[in-house]
Amino acid sequence: xxxxxxxxxxxxxxxxxxxxxxxxxxxxxxxxxxxxxxxxxxxxxxxxxxxxxxxxxxxxxxxxxxxxxxxxxxxxxxxxxxxxxxxxxxxxxxxxxxxxxxxxxxxxxxxxxxxxxxxxxxxxxxxxxxxxxxxxxxxxxxxxxxxxxxxxxxxxxxxxxxxxxxxxxxxxxxxxxxxxxxxxxxxxxxxxxxxxxxxxxxxxxxxxxxxxxxxxxxxxxxxxxxxxxxxxxxxxxxxxxxxxxxxxxxxxxxxxxxxxxxxxxxxxxxxxxxxxxxxxxxxxxxxxxxxxxxxxxxxxxxxxxxxxxxxxxxxxxxxxxxxxxxxxxxxxxxxxxxx
Numbered sequence: 001x002x003x004x005x006x007x008x009x010x011x012x013x014x015x016x017x018x019x020x021x022x023x024x025x026x027x028x029x030x031x032x033x034x035x036x037x038x039x040x041x042x043x044x045x046x047x048x049x050x051x052x053x054x055x056x057x058x059x060x061x062x063x064x065x066x067x068x069x070x071x072x073x074x075x076x077x078x079x080x081x082x083x084x085x086x087x088x089x090x091x092x093x094x095x096x097x098x099x100x101x102x103x104x105x106x107x108x109x110x111x112x113x114x115x116x117x118x119x120x121x122x123x124x125x126x127x128x129x130x131x132x133x134x135x136x137x138x139x140x141x142x143x144x145x146x147x148x149x150x151x152x153x154x155x156x157x158x159x160x161x162x163x164x165x166x167x168x169x170x171x172x173x174x175x176x177x178x179x180x181x182x183x184x185x186x187x188x189x190x191x192x193x194x195x196x197x198x199x200x201x202x203x204x205x206x207x208x209x210x211x212x213x214x215x216x217x218x219x220x221x222x223x224x225x226x227x228x229x230x231x232x233x234x235x236x237x238x239x240x241x242x243x244x245x246x247x248x249x250x251x252x253x254x255x256x257x258x259x260x261x262x263x264x265x266x267x268x269x270x271x272x273x274x275x276x277x278x279x280x281x282x283x284x285x286x287x288x289x290x291x292x293x294x295x296x297x298x299x300x301x302x303x304x305x306x307x308x309x310x311x312x313x314x315x316x317x318x319x320x321x322x323x324x325x326x327x328x329x330x331x332x333x334x335x336x337x338x339x
Contacts, residue, residue: 003256004242006030012159013037018166019159022242026154026254032102032171032206039167039208042067042093046100048109048120049203050129051219052146052180053329056080057191058308059144059184061129063098063109063118069300069339070094072111072118074133074142075291076186079308079329082289085137089116104173104204127178127202136186146182146193148200150175151228154254158245160238168208170238175202176230177221177249197223201230212338213237216262218274218285220311220330224323227251231315231330233260233274233281248281248315255318257281262332268292268305272332274313283313283325285332301338306331 004023012030014020017038021030037044047064060075070091077084091113101107109120115134120127127148136142155175162168179195199221215237221230230249246257259277262285264270272285287309295302310327317323 002241003244003258005256006159011036012171013169016166019161019169022159022161022239024159024243024245024256025157028103028105028157028173030157030159030171034096034102034206037167037208040067041095043208044096044206045209046096046098046206047203048100048104049205050120050148050200051203051331052129052148052182052193052198052200053221054180054193054198055329057184057193059146060086061118061120061131063100063111063120065094065096065098065100066339067095068093070098072116074116074118074131074136076136076142076184077289077291077308079288084289084291086291086293087133087136087142089113100206102206104175104202129182140187142184142186144182144184146180146200148178148180148202149195151177151179152249152252152254154249156232156245156247156254158243160240160242162210163239165210168210168238170207170209171205172207172245173202173204174219174232174245175204176219176232177228178202199230201232209337214334214336216332216334218260218262218330218332220328222328222330224250224325224328229323229325229328231281233257233262233332235260246276246281248317250315250317250323253317262334264307264332264334268307268334272307274311274332280316281313283311283315285309285311285330286327299338301336303336304333305335306333 058077062073073088129146180198218233
């Protein structure tokens with residue numbers, strides 16, 4: 001059944017290490033237990049990724065344990081000048097040593113070495129991000145402190161299998177529409193994020209993937225008609241016959257969508273067409289900046305294009321109400337990985 005919603009609390013994996021019930025849900029209703037995975041430890045991938053943005057700046061933070069490689073990363077982007085920098089720490093064979101929590105709702109994430117100290121924690125029903133990155137760029141340090149506040153009860157959770165490998169799965173949660181309050185200091189530059197116009201998304205993931213995958217992902221938050229609006233769109237990753245991860249949020253309510261396609265014509269900085277099978281999400285995305293990265297080690301290959309820009313279009317809610325999007329700051333990406 002397309003867009004099958006899981007609504008019974010259970011373990012994510014069965015005794016064979018297969019997904020028990022592929023589908024989507026509004027929270028982490030299926031319980032993830034690393035010890036129930038039947039695949040080799042070096043194939044397990046666990047990550048927390050936060051993206052915070054206002055009309056001018058974007059910050060991205062990643063802590064990941066991908067089995068044979070950990071990637072801990074910080075990005076700072078200035079949309080108005082199209083300036084960007086990403087600095088990453090690669091650690092070999094963490095194999096679970098980062099002790100990533102089994103849920104996004106509790107448990108803290110922490111990484112520290114000689115250059116980077118990065119933590120994601122829960123304090124008083126809010127999320128805290130603390131970071132200090134020595135010599136982030138050209139000898140200048142980066143530091144920040146953020147407080148994120150959730151504004152809605154539901155999130156997008158997807159449990160996706162792979163047809164060719166029953167022990168492979170993708171368990172992912174996107175929490176949209178969090179308000180962000182905090183500050184960033186980079187060298188002599190100080191940046192303030194006001195919760196009135198600064199927003200955050202959490203991309204929380206646990207799973208075992210097959211070797212060669214391409215995915216498309218789009219996400220954004222803002223104010224529409226003076227109320228909190230957000231969207232999460234994605235496809236191309238695993239067997240999505242049971243459900244897609246396409247949703248929009250408006251005024252604290254989740255609305256489920258069918259299939260979405262991004263059309264960019266091969267030039268990532270030319271306008272993209274965003275179109276849906278049910279006609280409920282149609283828009284034009286005008287890029288500002290392409291945060292691209294290419295790693296080609298033959299066995300390990302990663303080509304990423306995370307494109308930030310402005311989305312103009314129309315969204316139709318479950319009630320039939322039409323929302324007009326006018327240059328909403330957001331991103332759409334295409335990523336191809338072999339690892």
